[in-house]
Structures are given as C-alpha cells and as structure tokens.
Amino acid sequence: MPEEKQVVRKKIAAAAEVAKFMAEYYLELDKAAKAGEPKIAWCTSVGPAEILRAMGFLVYFPETHSAMLGATRMATDLIPEANALGYSPDICSYLTADIGAFLRGVTPLAKAFNIDRIPKPDVLVFNTNQCRDVQDWFSWYGARFKAPVIGIHTHRGVQKVTESHVDSIAKQMQALIEPLEQVSGAQFDLNELKRVVELSRACSDIWKKILDTAAAAPAPLTFFDGTTLMGPAVVGRGTQKALDVYKILLAELEERIRNGEGAVEDERYRIYWEGMPVWGRLSAHSKLFAGLHANVLASTYCNSWIFSALDPEDPFTSMARAYTELFIVRSDEAKEKYIKDMLDFFKVDGIIYHDAKTCPNNSNCRYGMPQRLEKETGIPSLTIPGDLNDLRLLSDEQTKTNVEAFIEQLEENR
Amino acid sequence: MTSKPIYVGADVGASRTKVAILDGDKNLIGRAVRKSGTDFTATAAECLAASLRMARAAEGDIVNAISTGYGRKNVAFARDSRTEISCHASGCYLYFPQPITIIDIGGQDNKIIKLDEAGRRTSFKMNRKCAAGTGAFLEEMSARLDIPLENMDGLARQSANMVKLGSFCTVFSATEVLENIRHGQKIEDIVKGVFFSVIKRVLEMDSLTAHVVMTGGVVAHNPYLVKMTEEMIGRRILVPEHPQFTGAIGAALYAMNRDQ
Ligand code: SF4
Numbered sequence: 015m016p017e018e019k020q021v022v023r024k025k026i027a028a029a030a031e032v033a034k035f036m037a038e039y040y041l042e043l044d045k046a047a048k049a050g051e052p053k054i055a056w057c058t059s060v061g062p063a064e065i066l067r068a069m070g071f072l073v074y075f076p077e078t079h080s081a082m083l084g085a086t087r088m089a090t091d092l093i094p095e096a097n098a099l100g101y102s103p104d105i106c107s108y109l110t111a112d113i114g115a116f117l118r119g120v121t122p123l124a125k126a127f128n129i130d131r132i133p134k135p136d137v138l139v140f141n142t143n144q145c146r147d148v149q150d151w152f153s154w155y156g157a158r159f160k161a162p163v164i165g166i167h168t169h170r171g172v173q174k175v176t177e178s179h180v181d182s183i184a185k186q187m188q189a190l191i192e193p194l195e196q197v198s199g200a201q202f203d204l205n206e207l208k209r210v211v212e213l214s215r216a217c218s219d220i221w222k223k224i225l226d227t228a229a230a231a232p233a234p235l236t237f238f239d240g241t242t243l244m245g246p247a248v249v250g251r252g253t254q255k256a257l258d259v260y261k262i263l264l265a266e267l268e269e270r271i272r273n274g275e276g277a278v279e280d281e282r283y284r285i286y287w288e289g290m291p292v293w294g295r296l297s298a299h300s301k302l303f304a305g306l307h308a309n310v311l312a313s314t315y316c317n318s319w320i321f322s323a324l325d326p327e328d329p330f331t332s333m334a335r336a337y338t339e340l341f342i343v344r345s346d347e348a349k350e351k352y353i354k355d356m357l358d359f360f361k362v363d364g365i366i367y368h369d370a371k372t373c374p375n376n377s378n379c380r381y382g383m384p385q386r387l388e389k390e391t392g393i394p395s396l397t398i399p400g401d402l403n404d405l406r407l408l409s410d411e412q413t414k415t416n417v418e419a420f421i422e423q424l425e426e427n428r
Numbered sequence: 429m430t431s432k433p434i435y436v437g438a439d440v441g442a443s444r445t446k447v448a449i450l451d452g453d454k455n456l457i458g459r460a461v462r463k464s465g466t467d468f469t470a471t472a473a474e475c476l477a478a479s480l481r482m483a484r485a486a487e488g489d490i491v492n493a494i495s496t497g498y499g500r501k502n503v504a505f506a507r508d509s510r511t512e513i514s515c516h517a518s519g520c521y522l523y524f525p526q527p528i529t530i531i532d533i534g535g536q537d538n539k540i541i542k543l544d545e546a547g548r549r550t551s552f553k554m555n556r557k558c559a560a561g562t563g564a565f566l567e568e569m570s571a572r573l574d575i576p577l578e579n580m581d582g583l584a585r586q587s588a589n590m591v592k593l594g595s596f597c598t599v600f601s602a603t604e605v606l607e608n609i610r611h612g613q614k615i616e617d618i619v620k621g622v623f624f625s626v627i628k629r630v631l632e633m634d635s636l637t638a639h640v641v642m643t644g645g646v647v648a649h650n651p652y653l654v655k656m657t658e659e660m661i662g663r664r665i666l667v668p669e670h671p672q673f674t675g676a677i678g679a680a681l682y683a684m685n686r687d688q
Binding site for chain 2: 015016388394397411412415416418419420422423426427
C-alpha cells in the first residue's frame with residue numbers, strides 16, 4: 015500500500031514567546047475594556063495604528079480576531095449569521111465570520127485566553143488601502159456600539175506612488191487627529207508620534223530580517239510559521255515589547271542558519287505563496303508540503319507588514335507613503351515587479367496562488383498574472399481555489415492532488 | 429502460462445477503477461474497469477485479477493505496481509503512488525510522443541495538461557469545485573431527461589438543431605433543460621446541448637496547443653464529444669485506443685521506470 019509520507023517539521027522555540035505576547039496583548043485589552051480606560055481604538059491591519067497608539071489608545075485589530083476564528087475553524091459555522099443580515103457569502107469572510115461570531119456571542123479568545131468577549135471600541139479607524147470591506151465591517155460595529163467610525167480613503171491600483179498620493183493621504187491622516195482628540199480627551203503630542211513611528215519602523219525592520227532568513231538554503235522557517243509569528247508585527251507595531259520578542263525569534267532563526275537546520279526536513283523545493291493563508295488548514299497545508307520536501311518559505315502576505323518608508327522625523331508623510339506603497343494598493347505591473355524580486359531573492363522553484371473566493375483584493379491570479387509571470391521568469395505556478403475563512407469553499411482532496419502533481423512536475427523537470 | 433515480467437498501473441478514480449498491465453515492451457496486455465464503489469481496495473484487487481486473466485499472467489509476474497487517482501492510497505498491491513496528472517501525461521505521451529495538450533474528462537473532474545516535445549509537463553489545470561464539464565454533469569442531465577447514460581451519445585448524433593444551454597451551474601442547467609422540455613424541444617437537441625456545455629466548460633479552462641489529445645471515461649463512452657470538439661476548435665483530435673486507461677497505463681509506465 016502506498017504510504018502517506020512521514021512529516022518532520024521543526025518547531026520554533028520562540029513561537030512560545032510570540033504566543034505569550036499575544037496573550038498579554040489580549041488580556042491588556044480586556045482589562046481596559048472592563049475598566050473603561052485606557053480608551054480602545056479598533057484599527058484595520060494596515061491602518062494608521064501609530065497615530066492611535068501615540069494618542070494613548072490601546073489598539074484592537076478585528077482582522078486578527080477573525081483570522082483566529084478561521085484558524086480555530088469556528089468561522090465556517092458563523093458566516094451564515096452575517097449572510098442572513100444581507101452580507102453576501104461572496105464578500106470578505108473575515109467580515110462575515112467576525113460579525114457572525116459577535117451575533118452568536120462567541121469568540122476564540124475565550125478558549126485561548128479566557129476572555130469572554132471582544133473589547134468594545136471607543137472609536138473605529140479604517141484605511142481602505144486594502145479593500146472597501148473593512149469600512150463596511152467597521153461601520154456595522156460603529157452603529158452597534160454607537161462609536162464614531164473614521165478613516166482614510168486610499169487610492170487603489172497605484173502604479174507609482176507620487177507626491178500627490180502621499181500628500182492626500184497625509185492630509186487625511188492629520189484630519190484624524192481632531193476627532194481622535196475628542197474621543198481620547200487628550201491632546202495630540204507630535205513627539206510621542208515620532209517615538210511610536212520610530213518603534214514601528216524598528217519592528218518593521220526586524221520583521222523583515224526575520225522573513226529574509228528564509229533566503230537561506232535550507233530555509234529556517236516556513237510561510238505557515240510566519241502567519242502566526244507575524245502577530246506582533248500586526249498588533250504590536252509601535253511597541254517595545256514587539257521588538258523584544260522579535261529579537262529572540264531572529265536570534266533563533268540565525269542560529270538555525272548557522273547550523274544548517276531547515277524548517278522542513280531535506281528541503282528540495284522552494285515555494286512562494288501568493289495570496290492569503292487558508293486559516294483553517296494551516297497545519298494540514300504545512301504537513302502536505304513538508305511531506306513532499308517542499309518548503310513554502312516566502313509570501314506576499316507575511317511581507318505586507320513591512321513598512322520601510324516609516325521615518326520618525328516626518329511621521330505623517332512617511333506613514334502616508336508606507337501605507338500606500340504596500341503591495342495590495344498597487345497596480346498589477348508594480349505587483350509583478352515586486353513578486354519577481356521576491357522570486358529572485360528567495361531562489362524560488364514554484365509559485366502557489368491561492369484564489370481566495372471571498373477576497374479578490376488578495377487573489378492576484380484573476381487577471382492573467384500567473385501566466386505573465388511564468389512567461390517572464392520561467393517559474394511554474396499552480397492556482398488553488400479556496401478561501402481564507404470559509405471552508406465550504408475548498409476541496410481538500412483537490413488541493414492535495416494539485417499540490418502533489420505540482421511538486422511531481424517540479425521533480426520531473428529538474 | 430509462461431512467466432514474464434509485467435508492470436501494473438491502477439487508476440482508482442472517484443467513479444471508475446481501471447487497471448492496466450504492460451509487458452516489458454510497453455504493450456498493453458491486460459486491462460479491466462469496474463465501478464469504484466465504496467471499497468476501493470477490493471475493487472482495485474478485482475480489477476487486478478481480471479486484468480491478470482486477460483494478460484494470462486500471474487501475480488508473481490508483477491515486477492512493480494503503482495497506483496494513481498483519487499483512491500491512490502487505497503491500493504494494497506501498489507508499492508507507491510503518483511498523481512493522476514502525472515500518469516495521464518505519461519500515458520498519453522507513450523502513444524503521442526510530441527508536444528500535446530491533453531483534455532481528460534472523467535467522472536468527477538477534468539484536467540487539461542500540457543506537455544512539451546520531451547514529454548515534460550509544462551502546466552496542468554483541474555476543474556474547480558463543481559460538476560460543470562464532468563461526467564457527473566452528464567449523469568445528472570441523463571437523470572433529468574430520463575434517458576440511460578449510454579444512450580446519450582447516439583441521441584446527440586441525431587440532433588439537427590442543437591439547443592444551447594447558457595449556465596455554468598449544474599442546477600441552473602437542469603432548470604434550463606426543463607424549460608426546453610416545456611417548450612417542446614426535441615430530446616436529441618437538448619442532449620447535444622448538454623454535450624456542448626461539457627465541451628465549453630472544459631475549453632474555457634485553458635488554451636490549447638497545436639496537437640490535442642482527448643482521454644477519459646466520458647470520452648471513451650461518448651466519442652461524439654470528440655467529433656463536436658473537433659468542429660469547435662477546427663482541427664483533428666488525437667484519441668488513444670483505450671482513452672479510459674491512459675491514467676492506469678501511465679502508472680504502469682512509472683512502475684516500469686522506477687524499477688529500472
Ligand atoms: S483585504 Fe480581503 S480579507 Fe482583508 S479585510 Fe479586505 S476583503 Fe477581507
């Protein structure tokens with residue numbers, strides 16, 4: 015009988031530090047929510063978190079919460095609750111799962127950290143740089159909690175980020191200050207913003223170094239590790255604590271490189287992941303690839319929390335630039351150049367595109383990009399239909415056959 | 429019965445299980461097909477026994493055996509497995525050693541596989557999640573039309589005025605079929621429309637290269653699909669002698685290559 019391959023994946027010890035960081039982060043939010051202070055701001059994952067932090071808010075990110083709903087496989091049953099309210103099953107399943115969970119009165123924070131509900135917002139702040147769904151999502155909660163919803167409207171499909179783009183976003187960021195002061199009751203302090211931006215930049219730099227360790231062969235970490243290790247870069251950027259955790263993680267990965275230790279035993283194929291993770295299948299996918307000696311070692315997704323333009327000397331303008339330069343904001347031409355650089359840097363053998371049904375914004379395979387990139391680079395690709403949170407939208411058996419066949423193709427063409 | 433080295437490929441599809449036996453010169457000397465049913469291991473064993481009888485060979489003659497298909501991990505006599513994508517590719521290349529695009533239409537899924545002149549796979553695509561363009565779609569429609577599956581090919585050939593079905597979705601297509609029945613359209617015209625829909629769904633999956641090969645159980649039982657596809661793309665299509673067995677034959681070739 016053909017045997018299922020035995021899988022060996024090396025655990026990252028510093029993951030425990032990251033988990034501790036996340037626990038403390040949620041417990042602090044819960045405490046504040048119960049005490050009524052400090053005030054809580056909800057923020058989109060690539061929203062202006064630095065401003066909120068500098069103004070004394072604790073910052074909560076609903077997307078991270080919804081990713082937890084996905085990872086704990088709670089999401090699929092909750093999505094229909096939001097569908098029934100008029101939020102289509104075809105729109106962002108972060109939104110539908112999260113609203114569904116709220117309506118049902120459940121949260122993965124309960125099991126993970128003994129926290130029975132998400133923290134009530136005093137203000138909700140979005141940036142449409144990633145999509146319009148976040149605005150709809152925040153508006154629903156804003157109405158529910160009777161809290162103000164404010165935000166930034168970013169240009170989309172940007173080819174080259176120009177001064178006028180940056181100016182317009184910087185102005186919108188400055189315009190947030192006054193309503194935020196009204197909620198916080200405190201005065202905005204530019205020096206504090208500079209300090210937070212400096213920390214955020216440092217976090218971005220070290221997160222980049224962490225991800226760049228995967229350029230080593232064998233790579234010391236996988237994309238699947240990255241999706242959970244990125245927690246502090248998303249929810250903790252602008253804090254010293256996030257930096258401290260990442261120093262420990264980076265040291266461990268560098269040590270692995272020195273010892274020639276790969277995350278996947280006998281790494282033979284180096285794969286790039288374009289698109290969102292399938293949160294409910296992180297472990298299954300990680301095992302699937304590892305069993306084929308393939309390491310999915312780099313991704314657009316994990317790299318989306320690198321903000322190299324941040325500059326404490328010019329906080330508003332540099333934030334405007336950093337949050338507009340992002341991959342998700344850009345034109346296909348700019349995206350393709352970005353991916354090509356990544357393929358080169360990480361010495362990639364093949365690309366997986368995840369066509370996430372409910373997130374067109376992170377599914378870049380729909381307008382011929384795989385074909386164009388393959389023609390230019392000669393690097394083959396595979397598209398897997400699926401979703402970030404809604405497990406009704408994927409076929410595990412097909413994914414498995416597709417991935418196995420893809421690795422066989424790489425093997426036969428060597 | 430003389431002892432001779434043989435190589436076995438078992439293709440356990442979601443719908444049918446196929447076993448092929450090749451001799452050392454890559455001749456297909458035994459083959460069998462059965463409904464996969466619910467016990468893949470038993471069905472594969474049955475197919476093996478039947479194909480061994482046809483090949484006039486014994487189990488002891490098997491040098492190596494490889495399984496493929498949806499149930500590839502359930503074949504007790506296989507030493508290893510390979511995906512059906514790889515196996516269809518090598519099975520087709522055996523008969524057509526040139527750059528080809530393979531269209532395989534199976535019971536539950538379909539595939540488009542491209543090979544270069546050396547038989548190296550350059551790309552492949554499987555259908556997405558639904559039944560559109562697969563044998564399952566034909567089965568559903570034959571039930572709706574209340575005609576046996578095996579009569580569809582003959583009926584489609586009689587059509588003089590094909591009815592076009594527009595929908596992607598099997599359920600929507602079924603509604604369209606009912607609507608056409610209500611409007612008094614002839615059954616053969618509807619059946620041809622159903623065939624046309626299958627081909628359209630497959631052709632929109634990928635582009636085709638100069639030489640196109642069609643395989644799979646649906647093609648084996650409905651050769652008119654090939655003729656219709658030829659008309660649609662305006663060129664001849666190559667079909668191996670046993671289109672339902674290319675996956676199993678490819679698996680047997682892997683069994684042979686692994687052994688060498
Ligand atoms: S980018 Fe996609 S997954 Fe993220 S919030 Fe927007 S629609 Fe949802």
